[in-house]
Amino acid sequence: MPTVIEPKLIAGNANKPLAQAIARRMSLYRGMTVGLVDARVERFNDQEIFVEVFENVRGEDMFILQSTSNPANDNLMELLIMSDALRRSSAARITAVIPYFGYARQDRRTKARTPITAKLVANMIAEAGIERVLTMDLHAAQIQGFFDIPVDNLYASPIFALDIKKQFDDLSDVMVISPDVGGVARARELAKRIEAPLSIVDKRREKPGEVAEMTVIGNVTGKRCIIVDDMCDTAGTLCKAAEVLMEHGATEVHAYISHGVMSGPAVERVTKSVMKSLVLTDSIQPTAAVAGAPNIRILPTAPMFAQSILNIWNGTSVSSLFETETLGPIYEGIL
Incomplete structure (x- = not known):
């Protein structure tokens, strides 16, 4: 044989x-x-x-x-x-x-x-x-x-969809947010899986790592917003997007990110931000600071x-x- x-x-x-x-x-x-x-x-x-x-x-x-x-x-x-x-x-x-x-x-x-x-x-x-x-x-x-x-x-979107359906009892007021125009396809994929509407936060950068201006495309008033992106590096864009969404009437903001790079001040920014939760996968080994942050969760891949x-x-x-x-x-x- x-x-x-x-x-x-x-x-x-x-x-x-x-x-x-x-x-x-x-x-x-x-x-x-x-x-x-x-x-x-x-x-x-x-x-x-x-x-x-x-x-x-x-x-x-x-x-x-x-x-x-x-x-x-x-x-x-x-x-x-x-x-x-x-x-x-x-x-x-x-x-x-x-x-x-x-x-x-x-x-x-x-x-x-x-x-x-x-x-x-x-x-x-x-x-x-x-x-x-x-x-x-x-x-x-x-x-x-x-x-x-x-x-x-x-x-990661199928894993995110499974987790969202477990964490959110009622999805009627949930809206998926793309943090930039380039991530619309990724956000749309998750929105289809959980049958939620889609909105976009359009950003303009003056230079890498700095965001000059953000505009919300879509009505997020009274919505529980879920920002979805492929990576979070210093978390500046993510935390700023959460603030803008809350200013436009969102009731709460969550984020689902595939890769938690989490460089420099990222953990401190997320901890102090208006985001209720940040969900990462373990594609990158979480540091002790990431694992210990009260509003960060890790999903297994x-x-x-x-x-x-x-x-x-x-x-x-x-x-x-x-x-x-x-x-x-x-x-x-x-x-």
Whole structure:
């Protein structure tokens, strides 16, 4: 009989708790122990990264679990070096599971003499021997086209929809808000799932990180507003949008964000803001400050990633997880 190749997981240092949670969920789904491959990812004194895999991976279907979050350069190099180590150890296939894809905001030339770094990173990943990428909520959908290898882009909106339906007993006064014109498609997707109307906060930036003016497009008077976006960095735009919505008559403001970058003053701003709650996924490992904030909640992505990895390994559909009917049972008892 032919030998069945089992999926094997290996994790970098970017988000060990998520990697361990994915392994636990896969163990639950398969009815057998699925652990992380024994390896060390360390640094020399000059901060060069060194990887050593202690298990035989010849002919194995390998999945590298690594977000390219802060410190982005270190975590990206870890991913590339782990892939090189596995490729040179004769792994049959290498899939990079990147819950948060860094450098995604540099997806186009915004002015003269600037790079398209997202494309550069895509080239580096492919050249390192990675044959497939699994990620979630890319900042720009066209980044999938930057790769010459298959890319599965999962969406957090089905998880958000499940959580909203549980947290909000009555959805009749709920309105979904896009914090800018570029995020309308993402907000519309969530609004369709919970059958809520859509509004937009149009913003103008004088320079990156600073918002000059905000205008609300739509009537939010008497509405419980849910801002949805793919990432929250310093939280300046998010907190300002919440203030503007309250000034325009919203009764309360919540936010659902796929990736909690949460740099600098972000936690302090969110804690002091008019937002009633901020909901993040664990695609980026929450800091102690984020985990301890009274109005921030974390939603798990491990059930979705674990099932996606198994679907890739089995050669079955990953897009089936976009449907509530498929994802709902996976999250039953979790949300």
